Amino acid sequence: MKLADLAQLLGAEFVTGAEYADREVTRAFAADLLSDVLAMVQEEGVLLITGMTTPQVVRVAEVMNMGAVLFVRGKYPTGATVEYAAGAGIPLLAASGDMYETCGVLYQAGLLPARRKGFRLDRPASPSRPPA
Amino acid sequence: MTGPQAPPALRLKRIYEVAPRDLERAGTVSTEVRRELLALGMSPEVVRRASVVCFEGEMNMVLYSEGGRIILLVKEDRVELLFSDRGPGIADVNLASQPGYSTAPDWARELGFGAGLGITNMEENSDLFKIRSRVGKGTVVRATILLGVPFF
Numbered sequence: 550m551k552l553a554d555l556a557q558l559l560g561a562e563f564v565t566g567a568e569y570a571d572r573e574v575t576r577a578f579a580a581d582l583l584s585d586v587l588a589m590v591q592e593e594g595v596l597l598i599t600g601m602t603t604p605q606v607v608r609v610a611e612v613m614n615m616g617a618v619l620f621v622r623g624k625y626p627t628g629a630t631v632e633y634a635a636g637a638g639i640p641l642l643a644a645s646g647d648m649y650e651t652c653g654v655l656y657q658a659g660l661l662p663a664r665r666k667g668f669r670l671d672r673p674a675s676p677s678r679p680p681a
Numbered sequence: 682m683t684g685p686q687a688p689p690a691l692r693l694k695r696i697y698e699v700a701p702r703d704l705e706r707a708g709t710v711s712t713e714v715r716r717e718l719l720a721l722g723m724s725p726e727v728v729r730r731a732s733v734v735c736f737e738g739e740m741n742m743v744l745y746s747e748g749g750r751i752i753l754l755v756k757e758d759r760v761e762l763l764f765s766d767r768g769p770g771i772a773d774v775n776l777a778s779q780p781g782y783s784t785a786p787d788w789a790r791e792l793g794f795g796a797g798l799g800i801t802n803m804e805e806n807s808d809l810f811k812i813r814s815r816v817g818k819g820t821v822v823r824a825t826i827l828l829g830v831p832f833f
């Protein structure tokens with residue numbers, strides 16, 4: 550799906566990087582937890598859908614060579630972050646819908662989930678898992 | 682001339698300072714490392730793995746340490762990243778390396794960190810990986826990506 554079509558579908562706007570409107574993204578990953586983005590997304594060119602607008606979001610997108618960042622829930626990054634993304638060549642889009650709704654629309658339109666490498670992160674002996 | 686015992690030639694060495702709790706800049710060493718590796722014409726896979734390893738190590742230094750530095754070494758056969766900080770050190774490195782283990786404070790979690798996956802992710806993306814730590818002294822992490830070794 551082209552970023553331009555994605556923007557139209559969601560009524561989203563380009564915060565920066567409108568010159569990349571013809572860029573194709575075929576897979577997406579949605580999270581506010583950057584730790585999960587870093588550990589779980591294993592391929593390049595993925596669309597990151599997030600409500601987090603810190604400078605680190607754009608840096609994660611850059612080091613992972615992601616296709617674009619789509620902010621949801623009407624969140625908008627600061628000027629410095631927008632400028633950084635423009636310099637790094639990472640398109641940023643903003644949609645007013647919430648995460649669930651945005652993902653649902655894109656999924657229905659054929660955008661696939663990012664492939665995840667199945668490694669041992671999937672079965673952690675995790676204190677974050679509530680006891681049975 | 683290079684005999685059989687000669688160490689691999691050094692192509693690039695960079696040293697970056699990392700300041701503790703500097704969230705404005707956190708992550709910029711990694712984006713800088715990525716640019717250096719791209720400029721050397723390294724493969725996209727090596728660039729991505731090294732950048733991700735660097736980002737995880739850099740964030741840990743920003744979030745948990747009293748600051749330190751990151752050294753990037755590129756040799757003919759490998760990319761090496763060395764993270765060394767001035768403390769506080771890690772009491773139980775095995776425990777800290779477990780997926781899911783995190784001592785991230787609330788302010789770090791609010792920024793989207795603290796899943797306890799960083800060290801595991803560094804290890805997964807490295808071919809050689811080693812942590813040495815001494816409480817009260819600091820932590821040294823060494824991550825090596827070997828060129829021409831298959832990754833899956």
Ligand SMILES: Nc1ncnc2c1ncn2[C@@H]1O[C@H](COP(=O)(O)OP(=O)(O)OP(=O)(O)O)[C@@H](O)[C@H]1O
Pocket residue numbers: 584585737741742745746766768769770771777778782783784785793794795796797798799800801820
């Ligand atoms: N440089 C360091 N100095 C001191 N303690 C550290 C350092 N790096 C990691 N730790 C400790 O190890 C724990 C696990 O680190 P790890 O990177 O695996 O997960 P995290 O940082 O807690 O979460 P995530 O990386 O998924 O956001 C940290 O919570 C912290 O207690």
Ligand SMILES: [Mg+2]
Pocket residue numbers: 737740741795798799800
């Ligand atoms: Mg970490």
